[in-house]
Amino acid sequence: MVKVLPASRTAHADVRVDNASQYLKRCYVVERQLMRTLAARFVDTSQWDFKRQLSQDMWETSRHADALRTRVLELRYPRRDVDKKYDPDMLALVAECAKGQDSLEFIGGVYGTLLPELVRAYQDYLDQTDPLDDAPSVYILRHIIADKQAQIERMRALAEQVAPRLFEATAEWQDYLRQCCAAVGGISGQGTRTPPPLNHSLAGRPAYAIGRSVQRDSRWRPALFHLPHENKYDVEGRKAWQRIEALDKRVAMQVWSAISHFNEIWAAEVVAASMWDFDTQPWDFYLDLARWSWDETRHSTMGYRALQGWGWNVPDLIPWGNALYNAMGPMPPIQRLALLYYYEDGLLRAGTKQIEIKILESAQDDGGVQDMDFDWADEAIHVSYGYTWLRHLLGDNNAGKEELKRLTDEAREIIAAFVAQHKDDPQAKLAPYFDRLHDVIASMLQDIPDDNLDVHWAPVVADEEVLKA
Amino acid sequence: MGQFTVRLAKSGAQFVVESGETILEAAERAGVLLAFSCRGGTCRSCLTRVLSGCAEHDPEYADELNIDAGELADHYRLLCSALACSDIELEK
Numbered sequence: 325m326v327k328v329l330p331a332s333r334t335a336h337a338d339v340r341v342d343n344a345s346q347y348l349k350r351c352y353v354v355e356r357q358l359m360r361t362l363a364a365r366f367v368d369t370s371q372w373d374f375k376r377q378l379s380q381d382m383w384e385t386s387r388h389a390d391a392l393r394t395r396v397l398e399l400r401y402p403r404r405d406v407d408k409k410y411d412p413d414m415l416a417l418v419a420e421c422a423k424g425q426d427s428l429e430f431i432g433g434v435y436g437t438l439l440p441e442l443v444r445a446y447q448d449y450l451d452q453t454d455p456l457d458d459a460p461s462v463y464i465l466r467h468i469i470a471d472k473q474a475q476i477e478r479m480r481a482l483a484e485q486v487a488p489r490l491f492e493a494t495a496e497w498q499d500y501l502r503q504c505c506a507a508v509g510g511i512s513g514q515g516t517r518t519p520p521p522l523n524h525s526l527a528g529r530p531a532y533a534i535g536r537s538v539q540r541d542s543r544w545r546p547a548l549f550h551l552p553h554e555n556k557y558d559v560e561g562r563k564a565w566q567r568i569e570a571l572d573k574r575v576a577m578q579v580w581s582a583i584s585h586f587n588e589i590w591a592a593e594v595v596a597a598s599m600w601d602f603d604t605q606p607w608d609f610y611l612d613l614a615r616w617s618w619d620e621t622r623h624s625t626m627g628y629r630a631l632q633g634w635g636w637n638v639p640d641l642i643p644w645g646n647a648l649y650n651a652m653g654p655m656p657p658i659q660r661l662a663l664l665y666y667y668e669d670g671l672l673r674a675g676t677k678q679i680e681i682k683i684l685e686s687a688q689d690d691g692g693v694q695d696m697d698f699d700w701a702d703e704a705i706h707v708s709y710g711y712t713w714l715r716h717l718l719g720d721n722n723a724g725k726e727e728l729k730r731l732t733d734e735a736r737e738i739i740a741a742f743v744a745q746h747k748d749d750p751q752a753k754l755a756p757y758f759d760r761l762h763d764v765i766a767s768m769l770q771d772i773p774d775d776n777l778d779v780h781w782a783p784v785v786a787d788e789e790v791l792k793a
Numbered sequence: 794m795g796q797f798t799v800r801l802a803k804s805g806a807q808f809v810v811e812s813g814e815t816i817l818e819a820a821e822r823a824g825v826l827l828a829f830s831c832r833g834g835t836c837r838s839c840l841t842r843v844l845s846g847c848a849e850h851d852p853e854y855a856d857e858l859n860i861d862a863g864e865l866a867d868h869y870r871l872l873c874s875a876l877a878c879s880d881i882e883l884e885k
């Protein structure tokens with residue numbers, strides 16, 4: 325016999341550091357893979373309202389994954405294993421979610437099954453753990469739960485407007501995923517395991533593969549390009565645009581920036597596709613690209629908001645192109661990133677944003693100025709991401725630099741060839757858009773005092789070559 | 794250390810940079826438009842070649858800048874993070 329004091333309080337025997345890190349690692353794996361899956365399905369989704377929401381939720385998911393990963397490491401989890409030894413059950417579960425046959429079914433599965441299952445796993449953890457000993461986990465999980473619940477509510481409200489009955493119509497898929505989840509003991513792994521639903525009518529689909537071309541929302545007419553600088557062959561389009569410029573260069577800048585922002589969605593798609601295509605990069609690669617991609621969706625939304633703010637019927641008046649993403653479709657992922665980096669870096673080095681903001685200030689377009697100002701701050705971060713990760717991928721040495729140049733030059737040639745190949749395509753003609761737009765704009769103009777800003781603005785583009793006839 | 798003069802070779806513009814002030818700060822103060830974005834040495838918008846004179850990156854964070862050894866050897870500097878140590882001329 326030995327002597328002891330009685331335990332000062334009771335504690336759950338299973339709530340120990342190693343168990344906590346294992347549990348949260350499982351959740352991290354789900355969040356990480358869900359983030360990559362949301363990125364890919366964002367690319368594949370054309371319905372604009374759903375697309376925006378998937379992008380935002382993808383970014384929030386990256387924050388959740390990051391917080392969990394950090395906490396897992398704090399809980400004595402081996403540093404060398406945190407991005408290895410992913411739980412195969414969790415990988416398989418998210419891989420099943422990715423297989424929704426279209427965007428609606430995918431959304432039904434994620435927001436109807438996977439996210440509620442995740443919330444339950446986090447809630448179970450909170451119910452078991454000690455709020456003092458494990459306070460940092462409690463803080464993180466409370467915030468993640470609040471975010472996830474908001475995501476579910478937002479998507480349900482959106483579906484109500486855009487695709488009522490989405491959740492009813494995808495009930496069978498949700499049920500299948502629920503059974504997949506139960507078969508592995510839930511996301512916690514602590515539930516009773518039921519037999520896997522191998523005989524379910526929706527089981528056994530092939531692995532999801534990301535699309536190499538995108539379509540825009542069906543409310544818009546199909547279009548390849550959005551502004552005349554993209555297509556040197558569209559002489560009529562350029563002339564029609566010049567009529568808008570002739571109204572006042574300030575007006576042209578206001579409209580140009582809104583249309584440009586709106587069309588930045590291709591950049592969001594390129595980055596999101598990279599998050600899917602690369603699957604073994606360091607965690608910070610995904611965290612940075614998640615932010616990059618969501619930023620570009622935000623920029624696109626800024627443009628959309630401005631165009632709507634003028635009271636315009638955006639699908640009718642504004643071209644929404646898909647040529648940039650689709651022309652890059654056959655390129656290897658690294659080459660698409662290289663080209664995007666080339667464009668973004670070129671625009672910032674030319675001081676484009678600074679000039680544009682001055683002109684928008686001169687137009688007293690407060691919303692336009694604010695959008696461009698925050699866009700500019702984001703773009704600076706993107707260039708830094710591009711610089712960092714392209715060096716990581718290609719080598720931080722002269723050979724890496726040369727390869728970056730080779731990839732970029734070749735990509736520019738591919739884009740130029742795509743434009744030439746489509747020069748007679750009716751979807752490449754912008755004059756009808758700008759003719760309609762000209763009349764709408766002309767009917768809305770108002771006078772403000774002239775600040776005598778000498779507006780030296782012509783379409784500023786990253787790739788000057790595209791303007792050379 | 795005192796004041797130095799910065800001259801832009803292409804535009805001919807000139808401005809004074811005070812001791813302890815970055816070249817970009819001095820340009821902004823003088824109303825000379827130079828491309829920049831992050832003001833933190835990471836976006837490379839302000840990367841510029843120094844044609845003559847001496848400019849060094851702020852030693853406090855010189856090793857966190859997005860510029861490589863080859864560029865430094867070729868006299869490129871990030872103006873948002875560079876201090877003048879003599880009169881200088883920039884390739885701008």
Ligand code: FES
Nearest residue numbers: 830831832837873
């Ligand atoms: S302003 Fe970004 S590196 Fe200088």
Ligand SMILES: [Fe+2]
Nearest residue numbers: 588619620623
């Ligand atoms: Fe952008």
Ligand SMILES: [Fe+2]
Nearest residue numbers: 620668703706
């Ligand atoms: Fe960007």
